[in-house]
Structures are given as C-alpha cells and as structure tokens.
Amino acid sequence: MKLGPHLAHLLKIKCCFWYCRSVRNCSLQGSIPDFSRIANLSYLDLSWNQLSGSIPQNKLSNNMTTIILSHNRLNGSIPKNFSLLPSLQKLSLENNFLNGSISTDIWQNKIFNTTSRLVIDLRNNSVSNISGAFEPPVNVTLRFQSNPICSSTSIRNIGKYCGPDFGADDDEPSNSTNPSGVCPIHACPTDNYYEYVPASPKPCFCASPLRIGYRLKSPSISYFDPYKQLFESYVTSSLQLDLYQLWIDSYFWEKGPRLRMYLKLFPVVGDNTFNESEILRISEIFASWEFQGSHLFGPYELLNFTLLGPYSHLNPEMKGKRQSKGVVIACIVAAGAFAAFVSSIATILITRRRAKYQKILSRKRLSSSLSIKVDGVKSFTFREMTSATNNFDTSTQVGEGGYGSVFRGILADKTVVAIKRAKVGSLQGQKEFLTEIELLSRLHHRNLVVLLGYCDEEGEQMLIYEFMPNGTLRDWLSAKCKKNLKFGARLGIALGASKGILYLHTEADPPIFHRDIKASNILLDSKLTAKVADFGLSRLAPVQDDEGLLPNHVSTMVKGTPGYLDPEYFLTRKMTDKSDVYSLGVVFLEILTGMHPISHGKNIVREVKMAHKSGVMFSIMDKNMGSYPSECAEKMVELALKCCQDKPEDRPSMLEVVRTLETILQMMPYTDTDPLDNKASFSETTSSASFSNTRSGDLFISSSNVSGGDLISGVTLNITPR
Known part of the structure; x- marks a missing residue:
C-alpha cells in the first residue's frame, strides 16, 4: 500500500517522537502535515528542521498554547486561523520565508487577564504588511526585526517592534544559530543545507555542518549550564577542532538521568564544507570511542551521525567501509572459531591419552575451550x-x-x-x-x-x-583508623555511592539490584571518591516476561548482611530497588554516627529513630566529624531515616536520594568550586560548644573541640585488614 505524502510524513514525525523525544532538530523535510484532527494537542515544536511549503490553514485544537515552527524554510502567508486559538501563548515563526501580511485578529480576538501573555516572533521573514488596527495590548509581545514591514512609514510605532532586543525574554532558551540576530537568513544560501556559523570569528560566515546526536549516559553533574564551556573544550580537543567549530544546537535531560544533545560541527573559516577525509576522521573518532576519559561527563553513546546536502553522497561509501571492516572481522572470528575447534579436538585427544597418568586435582585443571574477548577487559x-x-x-x-x-x-x-x-x-x-x-x-x-x-x-x-588505596568506608569509620573523615567528605562519599547505585538501577543493561550494600562494599580511591564494589550477575533486576510485563521485584533466597537487610525483603523474599535504598540508608546512619549496624544487641536504625524522636540526635553523632552546619546534618539524618522506613513505598527512589544529597551539598559553604577537583574542601566555622550544651538549631555544630576545614585530619592511616 502506497502511503500518501502527508500520512507518510506524519509517520516519520511519530518515529522522530519515539526516538528523539522531540520533533525539534530531527532533520525533517517536506511540508507540515495536518494536525487539526488531534483533539487535545496543546504544544507543537517542529523547529530546526528543513520543512518547506506553506503553513496548513486548518484550525488546531482549542487547547493549543505553543506553536514553534522557527528555523525552517516555510513560505506563504501567516494563516488567519491562529486567531481562533483562545489558549495561544506563544507563536514562534522566526527565520523562515513567510510573506504577505499578518492579521491583528491573532491578538485582538483574545481576552487577556492580568497574568496572561502572548508572544509572536516573526523575525527574519518577508512580512510586508499588517491587516487591521495596529494597537497591540500590553500583554502582547511582537518581534518584527528584519522584515520589510519595519521600513513601512504608514504603520504607527512599527519601529518599536523592530529593534534587535525588543521583547527579549531571559527565561526563553536561546538556540539560534544566527549570531546576535544581525545576519538575515536570506543572505545565507539555502541549498546544500548552509547556515550561519554561530561562533565564527568571521561575521555572517555560512557553512554546511555535520549533524550529530550524542548522549551522556551517566554524567556526574545534574546541571549542564555551568559545565557547558568545559564540555565544548572536552569535545573539540578530542576531535582536534577549534572551539568555534562546535555548536550545541539543543540538549535536554532524560530518565537516568542521561543528557541527550544535538551537536553541529562546522568546517574551518574559509571552507564552506568538510572534505571527505575530515568527515571520515571525525566519524571514526565518534564510532570507535576514542574520546579521552572524563570523570565529569562519563561514558557517551553516538545516536546518529547525519550527512545531508553536500555530504549525502558519502553515506554509501562510509557504509561500505563499515561493511568491509565487518567482513574482515567476520573472517577473523570465523578463523578463530575454526582454530578453537581444532584446538578443542586436539586437547580432548591428548587429555584422553594422558588421563591415566595424571593426578586429578580439584583446583588444577586445564581451562575450558570456552573463552570470550571483551573490549577493555x-x-x-x-x-x-x-x-x-x-x-x-x-x-x-x-x-x-x-x-x-x-x-x-x-x-x-x-x-x-x-x-x-x-x-x-x-x-x-x-x-x-x-x-x-x-x-x-x-x-x-x-x-x-x-x-x-x-x-x-x-x-x-x-x-x-x-586497587583502592584508601580501603573501605567501614575502615575509615572504625575506631582503628587514625584519620578522621570530616562531615563534608562523608557527605561527598554518600553522594558518590548513591550515584553508583542509581546507575546500576537505571543505566546498567540489564539493570542490577546490588543486594549487599554496606560500608565495607564502598571503597575509596586516592581522592576519597566513593566506588561501589561487589555487584554482578547474581543480582540482576527483573526482566520482561513473555507478555512484555515487568515485575517490580525478584524472588530470591535471602542474601545480604545482617543489619543492612530490608525487613520487607527478609519477610517476603521479594527484592526491589527499595531494598537497596534501605541498605544505603543504614550506611548513611553509619556515616553520621560511626556506629556499626548491629553492636552489643543494639540496632542502629532503632537507636537513631529513638534519638531523633527524643530530640537528642546530635548526642549520638560521630564526634570525629569536626564542625558542620547543623541544618545540613539534620537534613541528612531525615534522608537516612526516610530510606530506612519499614514500608518500601514510604522510601524515596534512588533518584530522589541523589537529588536530596546534591541539595545538601549545595548548602555547604564551599571554598573550592573547581568542578574538576574531586577533593573539594569546605570552610567550617568552629564552635567552642560541646555536645552537652549545643542546640540542634545552631548554625554550626562542633562534634569536638577540634577545629578544621580539611576533609581529613590526623596522621598516618593504619588499618588492619579484615
């Protein structure tokens, strides 16, 4: 069955929704399909594509609040049916080839209250006239810069809406590849997918970019903006490009959390396109994981490497190169398999001949012919x-x-x-x-x-x-340790361990429940970065059954360490992600108190709950933590107790745990804000008060009369292995 052009195009858009989570920047071509039959549609973003033709005249849903069709190749007039959308708040049509007039009914027919607002952006088009009385209310923001209408002398106060900065909205994300809005889109050739190089040292320089879909799988950051320049330096240095050649077209967070982004790579100034060898070089770096390691941004995956316009002819060749490589690899694998088979037969024959002369030892036997080749291992x-x-x-x-x-x-x-x-x-x-x-x-x-x-x-x-030179967290909390972890360091260790567990739950394929989280399974490297250990195949999370359903637990024999075991798991033998949350909550209590989970018949969860309920929580805090902000300590205690709730549904998710710890960490008074320095220190005001006369409401608590702003204090670490 041959699909009509609109239906086929709509299917393509649906596919883009599925894979891109957004129709923005999906390299869509052709005309805009008819969305008028989607009754509850309220948000439509088709920006940053190569859509052409006119905007459909059919009326959209009354629920429509936002229409973003900017940065395409749309032509024709602006439909009057936009005036029939009572909920419309934003109409973004900038950087197209729209012409004719715009009807004032779009804003005149709306009923505004004191808080409602309408933004209409028509910058860089060919609109030449306004039909109707031009008296926009204060709730309406109009942007007409770089349109013929701005030179009209017959429209009163039109210049007010044609300035480069008029109506600028600080809350609106900027994603324009038009530098400073001073280069009209018509000046850049539209054939071969040319566009302005946003950061070019040469103003209004046009070139055809490579379009790349890229995702950070487990970054150690929660906010990207402060690290954007570091990321740009990281990518361009790995690709051996200049900074201005990279443009982050868009980015957004996904569940995980993972950071998906769309990048554009531009050729050097003076060249409008990349040559073939440069494209192959860049694509091989992306495809072969040759990026230098980054603790900050973590592992990545290449989602797409799109070659359009002048590069489209390279697709078959690059595919051929990959296929030829695949043939070579297949031949090598086949030869290896044949060699392994021959070796296996020879081994069996030799073993049988010598069997009566050999003494079979329980731990001395030849390795099996089974073997694997794993990258990086x-x-x-x-x-x-x-x-x-x-x-x-x-x-x-x-x-x-x-x-x-x-x-x-x-x-x-x-x-x-x-x-x-x-x-x-x-x-x-x-x-x-x-x-x-x-x-x-x-x-x-x-x-x-x-x-x-x-x-x-x-x-x-x-x-x-x-090898982890600083041993386990339990070693550092032990009385045998002659160094003391300060509160700031403990908080950082708790956050690091939580991020590791979150990765196992959400990013591992298949997901993994740890089942034995404890202080001795959290190791510390030379910079006191927490590293979760002892996870593996026996701890796989549930997988889909034949009907595609995902159980919320795994039924297993109870495994784990007394004191850390989730009571619900112990009773029902049903392991869930909340079982790990409970165990991690016990570790948090260890971090705060220095106590063992079970000691002399006392259970740490019960002891802390009683102290917290009685208002004497600070009396059982570890006296080796130095000074710390009382508010931060209180919030961490509350988080730990939430993790240790008896009912799994009352416990937070691992993502909530990570975000809460990040919030507490942000409350700490930093003295070193270098994001690449894993050994950040904290400035702590020392109080002379002791626990016996310190109120929990004080700004800072001093757990002893030892002052200090270092993460650790004392002399040589001397730990007896257990």
Missing part, C-alpha cells in the same frame, strides 16, 4: 596472578569475604590491582563466569569499581579490579 594467566601476588602470599591479602579472598597485586607493568580469588564453594560454571565478565565490562561509572580483567585458568576464577 584483559584475560590474565594464572602465572601472571601468582607473580603479581608472590604466589598469593598472606602478606598480600587485604580482605576476606563470602566469595573468597582479596589480594593486592602488582602486574608486570607496575600497575597495582586488587585480585578477587574465588574459593572452592563460590566457583561458578565457566559459562556463567564468562557471562558475568561480559556484564561487568559494560558497566562504566565513576562511582563503580572498574573491572580490569579476569583469570580463568587452572581451575581458578579471579576478577582483577582497580
């Missing part, structure tokens, strides 16, 4: 592991857990690593083990411990992680 030999740990000498052991032992190792290239060696009872089937490696290799977040490699030889299963 190295397969280590058993010999490399024994060499790194001096044959697993007890002096290199730094930890012990249910899974096995953890050793500090030094690789041949002097890299210090943590080697997690499974004990016999924890060994998985090899297929499950390699599947877990593949899963862990896809997890990338600044607040998760990085997997560097694995070892699957000699009947051993080992995971090799980056």
Whole structure:
C-alpha cells in the first residue's frame, strides 16, 4: 500500500517522537502535515528542521498554547486561523520565508487577564504588511526585526517592534544559530543545507555542518549550564577542532538521568564544507570511542551521525567501509572459531591419552575451550596472578569475604590491582563466569569499581579490579583508623555511592539490584571518591516476561548482611530497588554516627529513630566529624531515616536520594568550586560548644573541640585488614 505524502510524513514525525523525544532538530523535510484532527494537542515544536511549503490553514485544537515552527524554510502567508486559538501563548515563526501580511485578529480576538501573555516572533521573514488596527495590548509581545514591514512609514510605532532586543525574554532558551540576530537568513544560501556559523570569528560566515546526536549516559553533574564551556573544550580537543567549530544546537535531560544533545560541527573559516577525509576522521573518532576519559561527563553513546546536502553522497561509501571492516572481522572470528575447534579436538585427544597418568586435582585443571574477548577487559594467566601476588602470599591479602579472598597485586607493568580469588564453594560454571565478565565490562561509572580483567585458568576464577588505596568506608569509620573523615567528605562519599547505585538501577543493561550494600562494599580511591564494589550477575533486576510485563521485584533466597537487610525483603523474599535504598540508608546512619549496624544487641536504625524522636540526635553523632552546619546534618539524618522506613513505598527512589544529597551539598559553604577537583574542601566555622550544651538549631555544630576545614585530619592511616 502506497502511503500518501502527508500520512507518510506524519509517520516519520511519530518515529522522530519515539526516538528523539522531540520533533525539534530531527532533520525533517517536506511540508507540515495536518494536525487539526488531534483533539487535545496543546504544544507543537517542529523547529530546526528543513520543512518547506506553506503553513496548513486548518484550525488546531482549542487547547493549543505553543506553536514553534522557527528555523525552517516555510513560505506563504501567516494563516488567519491562529486567531481562533483562545489558549495561544506563544507563536514562534522566526527565520523562515513567510510573506504577505499578518492579521491583528491573532491578538485582538483574545481576552487577556492580568497574568496572561502572548508572544509572536516573526523575525527574519518577508512580512510586508499588517491587516487591521495596529494597537497591540500590553500583554502582547511582537518581534518584527528584519522584515520589510519595519521600513513601512504608514504603520504607527512599527519601529518599536523592530529593534534587535525588543521583547527579549531571559527565561526563553536561546538556540539560534544566527549570531546576535544581525545576519538575515536570506543572505545565507539555502541549498546544500548552509547556515550561519554561530561562533565564527568571521561575521555572517555560512557553512554546511555535520549533524550529530550524542548522549551522556551517566554524567556526574545534574546541571549542564555551568559545565557547558568545559564540555565544548572536552569535545573539540578530542576531535582536534577549534572551539568555534562546535555548536550545541539543543540538549535536554532524560530518565537516568542521561543528557541527550544535538551537536553541529562546522568546517574551518574559509571552507564552506568538510572534505571527505575530515568527515571520515571525525566519524571514526565518534564510532570507535576514542574520546579521552572524563570523570565529569562519563561514558557517551553516538545516536546518529547525519550527512545531508553536500555530504549525502558519502553515506554509501562510509557504509561500505563499515561493511568491509565487518567482513574482515567476520573472517577473523570465523578463523578463530575454526582454530578453537581444532584446538578443542586436539586437547580432548591428548587429555584422553594422558588421563591415566595424571593426578586429578580439584583446583588444577586445564581451562575450558570456552573463552570470550571483551573490549577493555584483559584475560590474565594464572602465572601472571601468582607473580603479581608472590604466589598469593598472606602478606598480600587485604580482605576476606563470602566469595573468597582479596589480594593486592602488582602486574608486570607496575600497575597495582586488587585480585578477587574465588574459593572452592563460590566457583561458578565457566559459562556463567564468562557471562558475568561480559556484564561487568559494560558497566562504566565513576562511582563503580572498574573491572580490569579476569583469570580463568587452572581451575581458578579471579576478577582483577582497580586497587583502592584508601580501603573501605567501614575502615575509615572504625575506631582503628587514625584519620578522621570530616562531615563534608562523608557527605561527598554518600553522594558518590548513591550515584553508583542509581546507575546500576537505571543505566546498567540489564539493570542490577546490588543486594549487599554496606560500608565495607564502598571503597575509596586516592581522592576519597566513593566506588561501589561487589555487584554482578547474581543480582540482576527483573526482566520482561513473555507478555512484555515487568515485575517490580525478584524472588530470591535471602542474601545480604545482617543489619543492612530490608525487613520487607527478609519477610517476603521479594527484592526491589527499595531494598537497596534501605541498605544505603543504614550506611548513611553509619556515616553520621560511626556506629556499626548491629553492636552489643543494639540496632542502629532503632537507636537513631529513638534519638531523633527524643530530640537528642546530635548526642549520638560521630564526634570525629569536626564542625558542620547543623541544618545540613539534620537534613541528612531525615534522608537516612526516610530510606530506612519499614514500608518500601514510604522510601524515596534512588533518584530522589541523589537529588536530596546534591541539595545538601549545595548548602555547604564551599571554598573550592573547581568542578574538576574531586577533593573539594569546605570552610567550617568552629564552635567552642560541646555536645552537652549545643542546640540542634545552631548554625554550626562542633562534634569536638577540634577545629578544621580539611576533609581529613590526623596522621598516618593504619588499618588492619579484615
């Protein structure tokens, strides 16, 4: 069945809604379809596309408040049916080729109250006349700059609406690629998708850009504007371009939170287009993940690399290059598979011949022919592991857990690593083990411990992680630690751990419930950045069933650590994301009080709830935190107790936890605002009052008579491994 042009175009727009979450900047072409049959439509944004033709004359929904058709190639007159929209608040038609007259009925027929407002933007068009009495009320903002109407002497006070800054709205996001609004769109050729280079050192320079869809998967920021210039420097330096060659066309936050943006890359001044080799170079950098690492912006994904106009002929060639690469890769994989098959047969024959002469050892067997190649994760030999740990000498052991032992190792290239060696009872089937490696290799977040490699030889299963020189959070809260974490550092650690858990819940594919969040599973690097550890395949969140339904829990055998376990999970064996929230709330209470979850028959949640209810919360706060703002401490206590509510539905989501901690952190008196400095310090006013005579309403609380603005105090860290 052949679709009509309007129906086909409408389907394309629906697809763009699905994939782009917005019809803005989706490279749409053709005419605008008829939206008059959508009864409840209230917002329409088709801006920054290549739409042409006239604006449909059919009346839109009475609910319509906003129409944005700017930065297209629309022509013809402005429809009078806009005057029939009683709820209209914004009509944005700037930077098109509209001509003829505009009817004053659009604003004269509206009934305004004291707060209602209508903005009509027609800048950079060819409107030549106004039909009707031109007496706009104060509630109406008109923008006519760069239209023939502005030179008319017959329209009273028309110059008032033709100034470059008239009606400027500070609350309205600016997204114009017309620098300062001084270059009329008609001066830039419309063929080959030319447009002005917004930041060009040469005024009104026209060029054809590359259009790129780009998404930050887990940035460590919640607000983009303060970091926009840093991001521009980060991208242009990675692409070896000048700053003016990048333009962030639009951006918006998605669930996660993830930051989606649309970028335009312009050629250097003097060249109106990129040459073929430069396009291929840039596309390969994006496609091959060659961007330098950034803790601030985190991992990214390329959504689209759109080649239009003068670049459209490159699509088949680039596709061919990818296909040729794919053929080579397929050949290599096939050859490798054949070699593995031959090797497997030879291994079986040799093993059978020598079986009667070999002594079978429980932990000494040849590795299976199953293997995987995972980008960024190295397969280590058993010999490399024994060499790194001096044959697993007890002096290199730094930890012990249910899974096995953890050793500090030094690789041949002097890299210090943590080697997690499974004990016999924890060994998985090899297929499950390699599947877990593949899963862990896809997890990338600044607040998760990085997997560097694995070892699957000699009947051993080992995971090799980056080494955390500052141990665990539990070590730092222990009385054995001779250094004291100040309140600001503890707050930063709580926020970092929360962001890591949020990533596991929302960004991991598939999502992961940690199930064993505790202070000893939160590690600290050299800058005291929190890194969540001990997550993996056995903690996968629910997946869709055959009918596409997603359960809200996973039924499992109860696993976890006493004192951190969600009571609801313990009773029902149903693990949810709120189970992790409960455990994290217990960690927050540890951070605030220094207490263990269970000690001498006392439960930390019950003890803190009683102290908070009795109004003596500050009497049980950790006395090693130094001075801190009482309001910040109170808000963190409230958050921790919300996380530890008995009913899961009463607990906040992980996103709410992160946002609350960010708000508390913003309340702290910063002395170092460098966003790239992970070791920000806080200026803390010291009070001479002790806990016995300090009121919770005081601005600052001093947990001891020790003053200080550093994050940590004391001398050498001396922790006995557990």
